[in-house]
Amino acid sequence: MGARPRLFDFNQERDRIIRDATERVFQIHVARAEANPSQGLEYLLNEAAFRELERLTRFGPDDEIGEVGSFGFWRGLARRVGSAGEGEKRRVLKRLVRSYLTDIAGNFDPRVYQFANQVLPVGLSLLFNAQGGGVPGSRFRRLRDRIQIEGDLDTLRALAQRGTMIVAPTHLSNLDSPVIGWALKEAGLPPVTYGAGKNLFTNRLLSYFMHNLGAYRVDRRISHGIYKSCLKAYSEVLLERGFRSLFFPGGTRSRSGEVERHLKLGLLGTGLTAYARGLEAGRPDKKLFVVPMTLNCSLVLEAEGLINDYLRAVGREDFLLPNDPFDSPAEVARFVTKIATMQTSMVIRLGEPMDILGHRVDAEGVSYDGQGRPVRLETFFEGPDGSYGLSPERDRIYTRQTGEALVEAYVRETVILPTQFLAYVLFEAARRHFPELDLVRVLRFGQDLHIPWDEVNAEAGRLQAILREAVRAGRIRALASVLEKSVPELIDEALVGLNVYHAKAPVEATGQGIRLGNMELLCYYGNRLRALEELA
Amino acid sequence: MSESSERAIGVVGQGPWMKMLVDLARTHGRRVVLWAAGDVEADDLGDLSGVTVAADAELLCESSRTILMATTFPELPSICERLGEHVQGHHQVVHTLQGMEPGTGRFATEIITELTCVRQVGALVGPIYPDMYLEGKxxxxxxxxxxxxxxxxxxxWLTSPRLRLYGSRDLAGVETAAAAVRPIAAAFGLASVLELGPSARGMLMARGVAEVARLVEAFGGNARTAFGMAGLGSLATQVEPPGASAYQIGEMLARGESLEAIVEAHGARARDLIETSRQLSARAEEDGVASHIVGALARMFSGELSAPAAMRELFALRQMME
Structure with missing residues (x-):
């Protein structure tokens, strides 16, 4: 891995990071209040008090944060903020910001990291090979067989030494973060810090590892402006100080199973801000690189809950799913044990790295435009007077463009697996049987529909040909077995995979064809190929 | 004097647009660097006093950060490829084209951002005719x-006592509106030859702009942009007799003249209008957007519909709320 990972220095710098971020958030809000007195600190603090009282009423006192987070504090603030002087408002703002940032800030213990690196592969190996035999050493190899890590790893390793890396994966499951941690180690890449939903810290064991491995806490139930700017500032300061980070730009697990297309750009924008601030400080060499990563899973632990959540409330995001199987260690173990029977459980694909504006970069860190010509990244941040710096309007457009480049990379780097392939074939067959019905009715009436083998084989063959062409053109990827196996072999592999874990089987093979079972799951897994439709 | 105020404005191309832009820049005492980007006689370039003529794109890009493109669609890709060798992220490139690229249906800013690294792009369009400006209007x-x-x-840099320049952040809306009013202007030419009268003209104006607004939304813009300078403002000038090229093409269509004759008479402008009508119509169909006038024009260009049949079809549309 080369030099000592930057994250190993985190604890020595933690207080300084909190102090810098606190000062930044404080200054931003004071400057805004001075520039626009009608939206001054009173407005900001009032909004925070209103939303915090609402949250504490809903979730109870367990949700209090630090010294300033009690119900009484917020009620008192709401009552007196109108008559408070500017000095008092500023003192309250600073206290609040410091308190939030102390709660957000993570921790990194190298001893826990070394320990985790020893136990995580063993744990995963044992689980992934529960049905296999052999000596413990062989289990490590088997794990690597089951979880494939792909990409130009040499370039990524070189870049990791040249600048600050931002890993930007797609998001399917709460298992993603530990698996990515393992994959980065396997790939010879340094560890990263990342924001994890506070709900994940409720599991004591998991919380211990996450808290000591650089994860910082993100409470998605806090929705006011001060907290959001704390999160952004924390991420900016980390990146400016060279701490490699991981963001899930989709914001949350993909509910529909589709590859993310609508990204939340807030954290991605912190990378751009960090680079621009480096330029302001006369450090054009402090580069940041974004590494798109796709997580491609044959089966997803939370698939049923996620797709039902999507179907129940399209457009609304509930971050805490009822009866989330991730909350049950036994269910997680059952899931991992079951998918161990599959030939390939997961493909983690690290895409072509890009700079903070979405340009392709090479191993030397040189950026290239769409025509393959080198570009000087710093020139994009140059103002009319030749100086470098931040420009909120311009940088917002740049961030959106980087997000667009990331979405394109996600499609290009998505790896289609047999289960997704067959789910798509069968769900589309159901749609053809009910051409007049909308999605919800297809889900209802498609159950128990029998698709004859002739139709399954013909449609699978047709899709395989389309997929081969798309893969040849570099527009998407697919597992070799999807492209190379005969259609019957591919369907056999996918049938086994689809039915291996879920309580209500998605499909049932009969002598005459395939009977559709759990339509929601077919919809969920098949949705991975929706990106292909747009390419066609 | 700051670096930016010393820097020249770059102008690429030839013809009236180039002459107007050079004149405007000079009005403000700006240094102008001109790259003609093609074979041209010095006399055809007009009054170049105080203008630095660049032999190539490299000199242009070194001298100026803001580049105004006074080119046609067919020239644009090759010019962008040459510019692309020398521009960097600090360059701003603004074009003056109202339409879509024949063959691909791309807007000019899409071509510029695809073929160069420039991100800060813009479109200078609307009810503006360089010839009129140069005549003192x-x-x-x-x-x-x-x-x-x-x-x-x-x-x-360009606002002058004879040019008011408005701004819009809705680039997609501005480019779409500027393109979509051209088929509508052609429909005005058609209505004129068919002697449909002032009521039909009023209806064409109102419903034409409403159609442009729907197309603007389909391309990701803001519908309000259709009622501004790039949409309504531009359309109003194009349909004023003798009318702009689109209007005259509409007249030729109504007289039953062949596509070849139209292209021969109007060259690149005719090809651009035909392509723009087709592309907009196809996109509207794809997005389920009602585009009756532009759609009828596209079908007339492809020979599926005659002018009288198009008018009958438009009047036979089901009654609707505004």
Whole structure:
């Protein structure tokens, strides 16, 4: 891995990071209040008090944060903020910001990291090979067989030494973060810090590892402006100080199973801000690189809950799913044990790295435009007077463009697996049987529909040909077995995979064809190929 | 004097647009660097006093950060490829084209951003005719760009006592509206030959702009942009007799003249209008957007529909709420 990972220095710098971020958030809000007195600190603090009282009423006192987070504090603030002087408002703002940032800030213990690196592969190996035999050493190899890590790893390793890396994966499951941690180690890449939903810290064991491995806490139930700017500032300061980070730009697990297309750009924008601030400080060499990563899973632990959540409330995001199987260690173990029977459980694909504006970069860190010509990244941040710096309007457009480049990379780097392939074939067959019905009715009436083998084989063959062409053109990827196996072999592999874990089987093979079972799951897994439709 | 105020404005191309832009820049005492980007006689370039003529794109890009493109669609890709060798992220490139690229249906800013690394792009369009400006008539135009810096620079550098320059952050809307009013203007030419009268003209104006607004939304813009300088403003000038090229093409269509004759008479403008009508109509169909006038024009260009049949079809549409 080369030099000592930057994250190993985190604890020595933690207080300084909190102090810098606190000062930044404080200054931003004071400057805004001075520039626009009608939206001054009173407005900001009032909004925070209103939303915090609402949250504490809903979730109870367990949700209090630090010294300033009690119900009484917020009620008192709401009552007196109108008559408070500017000095008092500023003192309250600073206290609040410091308190939030102390709660957000993570921790990194190298001893826990070394320990985790020893136990995580063993744990995963044992689980992934529960049905296999052999000596413990062989289990490590088997794990690597089951979880494939792909990409130009040499370039990524070189870049990791040249600048600050931002890993930007797609998001399917709460298992993603530990698996990515393992994959980065396997790939010879340094560890990263990342924001994890506070709900994940409720599991004591998991919380211990996450808290000591650089994860910082993100409470998605806090929705006011001060907290959001704390999160952004924390991420900016980390990146400016060279701490490699991981963001899930989709914001949350993909509910529909589709590859993310609508990204939340807030954290991605912190990378751009960090680079621009480096330029302001006369450090054009402090580069940041974004590494798109796709997580491609044959089966997803939370698939049923996620797709039902999507179907129940399209457009609304509930971050805490009822009866989330991730909350049950036994269910997680059952899931991992079951998918161990599959030939390939997961493909983690690290895409072509890009700079903070979405340009392709090479191993030397040189950026290239769409025509393959080198570009000087710093020139994009140059103002009319030749100086470098931040420009909120311009940088917002740049961030959106980087997000667009990331979405394109996600499609290009998505790896289609047999289960997704067959789910798509069968769900589309159901749609053809009910051409007049909308999605919800297809889900209802498609159950128990029998698709004859002739139709399954013909449609699978047709899709395989389309997929081969798309893969040849570099527009998407697919597992070799999807492209190379005969259609019957591919369907056999996918049938086994689809039915291996879920309580209500998605499909049932009969002598005459395939009977559709759990339509929601077919919809969920098949949705991975929706990106292909747009390419066609 | 700051670096930016010393820097020249770059102009690429030939013809009236180039002459107008050079004149405007000179009005403000700006240094102008001109790259003709093609074979041209010095006499055809007009009065170049105080203008530095660049032999190539490299000199242009070194001298100026803001580049105004006075080119046609067919020239644009090759010029962008040559510019692409020398521009960097600090360059701003603004074009003056109202339409879509024949063959691909791309807007000019899409071509510029695809073939160069430039992000800060814009479109200078609207009810503006360089010939009129050079004759001393007052004009108005709009600069569409997502980047406020581009709008600020252009407004500061080109506004003159005879040119009012408005700004819009809705680049997609500005480019779509500027393209979509051309088929509508052609429909006005058609109505004129068919002697449909003032009521039909009023209806064409109102419903034509409503159609442009729907197309603007389909391309990701803001419908209101259709009622501004790039949409309504531009359309009003194009349909004023003798009318712009689109209007005259509509007249030829109504007289039953062949596509070949139209292309021969109007060259690249005719090809651009035909392609724009087709592309907009196809996109409207794809998005389920009602595009009756542009759709009828596209079908007339492809020979599926005659002018009288098109008018009958438009009048036979089901009654609807406004």
């Amino acid at each position: 007052p004009c108005g135009a709009i600069i569409g760009s997502e980047f406020p810096q581009v709008i600020d620079h252009l407004q500061g």
